[in-house]
Amino acid sequence: MPAHAHPHPAHRDPVNPLDRERAHLAASRAALATMRADVEALDITDVTATWVNAAVLQHQIDQRIKALADHAHTPLFFGRLDYLHAPGGEPADDDGANQRYYIGRRHVHDADGDPMVIDWRAPVSQPFYRASKNDPMDVALRRRFGYTGGELTAYEDEHLTDPAEEAVGFASKLLQAEIERPRVGPMRDIVATIQPEQDEIVRAGLGGTVCVQGAPGTGKTAVGLHRVAYLLYAHRERLARTGTLVIGPNRSFLRYIEQVLPALGELEVAHATVDDLVAQVNVRAEDSTAAARIKGDARMAQVLRRAVRSGVAMPTEACVVVRGSRRWRIPAYELEELVHELLARNIRYEAARAALPQRIAHAVLVRMEAAGEAPDDRVQDAVARSAAVRATVKAVWPQVDPAKLVLRLLSDPGFLAEQGEGLLSPDEQKEILWQKPARSVKSAPWSAADTVLIDEAADLVERTPSLGHVVLDEAQDLSPMQYRAVGRRCSTGSATVLGDLAQGTTPWATGSWPEALAHLGQRDARIEELTAGFRVPREVIAYASRLLPAIAPGLAPATSVREAPGSLEVRKAGHDDLEAAVLTACREALSREGSVGLIAADARVPALVDALAGADLAHLAPGMATSLPEPGEATSAEPRLALVPASLAKGLEYDYVVLDEPTAIVDAEPDERTGLRRLYVALTRAVSGLTILHAAPLPPALT
Structure with a gap:
């Protein structure tokens, strides 16, 4: 035990520091109650133009009230930092108040707006997790607090600039007690016990994807959730627009972790399993291990790509558009050039289908202008909507229903053989074909792996919307096709990928993180490894x-x-x-x-x-x-x-x-x-x- 540690209330110095800290806790709780009361007292009767605006604003107020709840058994602050200098660089005053910060789960200020508790995610809080004897980061003292229930019962000090005092590090008795505290209920936050190597991952920027290989007990799941909380703090407006999502392996796991973010004041984060993401049909069957492995293989993405485009037919007849007394003819060879151009552009199937009538209409307008007419955009839109153009598009580039396409692929041996040629062996094709062809999407014997195929086909037809940040936990168990399904949800954002290769228990479990990240579409992700365990003895x-x-x-x-x-x-x-x-x-x-x-x-x-x-x-x-x-x-x-x-x-x-x-x-x-x-x-x-x-x-x- 370091010389300045005080693990029990009986160990007090002459000025009763524990009583002073309890008084600050009581004052902070009172200030939080005032903050909540101020929000509850807001009157929005005359400040909104419509009932929709009023409903949106009221929802935001309700969420703010919920975030300001003071749970009696949850410590409002768990640490304190005493800096050598105040923010402006001037030395500390006599009592040190101008450079003392209490670190907690959320920000609390007094009636004058002065902070009483600093959010753990704020830059000024970072030295609580990172400062050491070798790099004190201008911190003179780091104090940890111990609680029994909601009552502050102990504190422990580290004087980081005192050469005579030994480094505490993980020898902190309060730190160990918090980690070993009995678990009743769901997963707890680790905000009071984050270690330096964990904090580096938590505070990594939003711009890049981070993959965390973590052995059991290293806190990788908690690190991922705290990273979400940090990103929502540091990039709130951006993520409010683009959204965040936590993906877990099953509903039981999501129930277990779902209270961590609300405990940190973050209420607007969605939770889902991969099956939830791709749920477009009712799952009523289960694949054999061999079939599931094949359906989860990345080769299926190419099979589906071929299948989606298989309906595109080269024009055999000219398109003739009638405008008034004039007839404008686009020959079949020119239509074929337009189709080849759109296929080569590698854009989504439906986007290309929407572009084709405009390309045909443009070809008509070129002929009009050559004949001395002066058509404008309204004429082009009218030509694109004409019966002749619509008939040509329908014949050349038909609509595709993703579920019906996958149904045909798994029911029709000839169609599967055509699309899987050179990709799937005859035995593999036979393995994934349904024994009895399905007649409709509703009655088909869909499996969980089939829903991922439908999701892939749907993305080939129309782009899947991307979120700002996705956390993927237990990622080692995903198939390549499942990685692709998740990757679509963060194609323009970033991800936090969490897992342990040693815990891969599916037949298609990933063999390496670079391979998995390639399927996810995040090849440039930074890979971090956590090997120091804190939970498992x-x-x-x-x-x-x-x-x-x-x-x-x-x-x-x-x-x-x-x-x-x-x-x-x-x-x-x-x-x-x-x-x-x-x-x-x-x-x-x-x-x-x-x-x-x-x-x-x-x-x-x-x-x-x-x-x-x-x-x-x-x-x-x-x-x-x-x-x-x-x-x-x-x-x-x-x-x-x-x-x-x-x-x-x-x-x-x-x-x-x-x-x-x-x-x-x-x-x-x-x-x-x-x-x-x-x-x-x-x-x-x-x-x-x-x-x-x-x-x-x-x-x-x-x-």
Whole structure:
């Protein structure tokens, strides 16, 4: 413990600094309440021209009121910086007030507009995360605060310019206590514990895409969400126009993370899965592994491109436009030149189709001018809308319905063979063809991979609108075609890509980030690697890392700054006693504070549901993440035990994990490598303790 640390309220200096900090907290809360009351008191009765304007303004006011909520159990500020100099460069005054800043989740000012709490994203707050003994960044003192509930109970100081004091770094007791605080409910923000290497990613500019390779427990998901919060702070107007989106692997994961941004005051960020993005038809079927892999292959983009353009036909007849007593004839060879020109321009199918009548009309106007007439733009538009031109366009460049096109591709062997020639082998074509041709889009046996194909075709027809910034989490599991679907949503913006190659559990999981980023359309992205773990105890991550040579030979094992003796226990049980042993381990975990996750192979879940019910152990249904309680609401009413199928464990975390039958998790996957990756995910969900129960022999790497 450094000489200036004060981890307990009993350790006070003669001027009672803890009491002074509590007084500032109380004053800040009062100021926040005043800010909220001022917004609530706004009268917009006579300031809007229409009811639409009034509704929009009222919505903005309601959102502002919501953002100014003061949650009693959430610390309003978590740190303090005392600079050597005030912003203007002058030295500190006698009490240091002119260069003292309290760092918190949102900005708070007093009645005069002077800041009482500085937003963690503001430039003046950056040294709280970056300053060190080697580079103090003009900071004399960094103070961290400890809370119990909403009450300020402790503080800890680092004098960064005092050569006699040792560097604290991660040795900070309050920092470690915050990271190890028991987890009840969904994912929390890490705003008080962001480390320098994480902060560099969080504050990276909006102009470029960042890809984060992060081992379990390195905080990559939290870093990505805090990056969104930072970008919304630094580029609010731009992103308000273009939008932001967080993409996760499943709805359970999105429920788990959805409260992080609201806790930071950001309410206007959408959440979705990749399936949500491309949902244009009802999914009613499931592909074989081989079919899904082929449909997810990047070659399908070229097959679809051919299919979209396959309907374009070269003109065989002239287009004759009648204007008054004159007939204007555009011969077939000239029409063919126009079609070839539009095909060569590589523009969207529908944009080219809209341009073709104007090109034909222009050719007519050239003839009119040569004949001595003086047509204007209105004449050109009229010619473009004429029956003769419309008939020519319909015959040459027909409309394309993306869903109907994909339906034909998967139903018609001849059409697929024509479009897939040289791209897909006959066996691959046979694999993805439906056994029974579908008659309509509504009745077709669509799979999840088919919806991605429809989305690709739709983009080939008309450009998909782009957002300003997209966060893609658990990205290692996407197929190339899914990467393309996400990339379309940020084609003119940027992205934050988060993942871990060792946790890729789909048959089409990406092999390298450069390859994935190429499919995403972000080849110039900056790739960062997080290897220092803060969540998973050292003993647990070391045990799980035994699998790395088999599942991701190129990745270095993650390290952990947290040593927790006794955090890992492996128990062997008899086949008939396994469920009883699991129940015993769950009871032991529930006797401690915090959340408990019982992770098992999907096929084992029904038996465990019955076992938990028979033992009267309340638990959350499989796949359900807890919801954030309202301020002041007790969390004990909700079960602390969650039964988690292994297929849904990715991205989640629990204080204690009971892992049921590792071999069953491995055997449930189509191949051993994918199974071991699924097991690696399950092994790394624990924050404080992991208990492994097995009756079957463990995988050789873990024995």
